[in-house]
Amino acid sequence: MVMSVISGRDALSYLESFADREIQEQICGIDLTARSIERFVSSGSIDLDNSERRVAETEVVQYDEDGWAFLEQGAYLVTFNEIVRMPMDMMAFALPRSSLLRCGASLSAAVWDPGYNGRSQSLLVVHNPHGIRIKKNARLMQLVFITMKGAAERAYSGAYQGENI
Structure with a gap:
């Protein structure tokens, strides 16, 4: 293969909890929403074997009464609506939507490993010195799924398995 x-x-069958399934379906992947x-x-803190790993603490940015959040220049953690369920013969990676880039912001994400199940998170960096407004359920990135040559020998079993479901 x-x-x-x-x-x-x-x-589409590898995700659930869509904001709007029809709008999110793209030619080469699925848009994930805020x-x-x-x-x-x-x-x-990051170390070799995770024995001293400590993720940074965060605080929630509140959406206003119209569902908008204003983000000043800086780094943010985004949690997506969609729950991803990766099959054992697939992996995925994500790219920011071009509209996000054109507003002066970018997203960074890790690989979605075979066997991962959970609600994903990514790093949003606002580069624009004037900030950016993001509406709840905005499409921020496209998740691209790739079939592997064969099934993985083992499933993802890291700390984020089943995260935020």
Whole structure:
């Protein structure tokens, strides 16, 4: 079997809890939408074996009465609405939507490993010195699914398995 990108229509079955399934289906993936946004309020620590790992503390950015959050220049943690359930013969990666980039912000994300199940998070960085407004359920990034040459030998079993479900 050759590795290949899965169409958005075929990838729909690997996600649940859509804000709007029809709008989120793309040609080469699925758009993930903003559930919550948090600002960093402490430092974090990373080591080799995770025995001293401490993730940075965060506080929730409140949406206003119309569902908008204003984000000043800086780094934020975004939690997405969608729950991702990765099959054992697939992995995924994400790219920011071009509209986000054109507003002066970017997203960074890790790989979605085979066997991962959970509500994902990514790093949102606002580069624009004037900030950005993000509406609740805004489409921020596109998750792209790739079939692997064969099934993975083991499933993801890290600390974030089942996160925020």
